[in-house]
Amino acid sequence: RRENLFIRDGDNIYYPFALSILSFYNNVSEEDLLNEIKKKVKLLYNEERKINDSIIINYSGHATTYKTIPFFKVISDEKVLSEFKDKIILIGSTVTILQDEKPTPFGILSGVEIHANLIDTILNNKYLISASGFVNFIILIMIISITCFLALKLTPLKSVLAIIGFIFMFIFISIYLFVFKSYWINIATPLTAVFLSYTANVAYTAVTEG
Numbered sequence: 001r002r003e004n005l006f007i008r009d010g011d012n013i014y015y016p017f018a019l020s021i022l023s024f025y026n027n028v029s030e031e032d033l034l035n036e037i038k039k040k041v042k043l044l045y046n047e048e049r050k051i052n053d054s055i056i057i058n059y060s061g062h063a064t065t066y067k068t069i070p071f072f073k074v075i076s077d078e079k080v081l082s083e084f085k086d087k088i089i090l091i092g093s094t095v096t097i098l099q100d101e102k103p104t105p106f107g108i109l110s111g112v113e114i115h116a117n118l119i120d121t122i123l124n125n126k127y128l129i130s131a132s133g134f135v136n137f138i139i140l141i142m143i144i145s146i147t148c149f150l151a152l153k154l155t156p157l158k159s160v161l162a163i164i165g166f167i168f169m170f171i172f173i174s175i176y177l178f179v180f181k182s183y184w185i186n187i188a189t190p191l192t193a194v195f196l197s198y199t200a201n202v203a204y205t206a207v208t209e210g
Helices: 017-026 030-040 071-076 078-084 111-123 133-153 156-181 188-209
Strands: 002-004 007-009 012-014 044-046 051-056 101-104 107-110
Touching: 007 051, 017 030, 017 111, 071 078, 101 111, 107 111, 133 156, 133 188, 156 188
Parallel strands: none
Antiparallel strands: 002 051, 007 012, 044 051, 101 107
């Protein structure tokens, strides 16, 4: 999901294809465009390069989400050219044999489609905001506390039903934040914590009351 917005090599800075396209489209320099992006979203930290240099691509969907026109139609049908007016056109291969494909949350996409999604993310301000480590930690503590409270205060059957309902509510809120607010929180760790904390509470109750 992440894409570097620049790579620094000594005194030189190299920008990705998508940023160069948008720079030309908006008639601004790549550096100015990068600074505008930084004002809207915090760049993510790159452990390898020890620098904040990337953003999360907000993928719009599966392959062919963006209209794809075979090249032979472009050169054989003049009517097709009218569809290109005031559009950003990317020319690239979607043939599997060329191996220009990468795994994404929506399955395997060709390189040109990944570029299209990155361009769409930046052009239409569809930035995904990843919750900070502190926010995810607070959510984790709240999840564990609520799970333990339900497990200790309710009967086994009622606690199981309550926790299942709580899990569904947590997942629903997470999906809502992701889809409608472009806010991404960690789901896997809290759900694992629910299972582990509930199991620990059941074991503790069995030992102390057994």
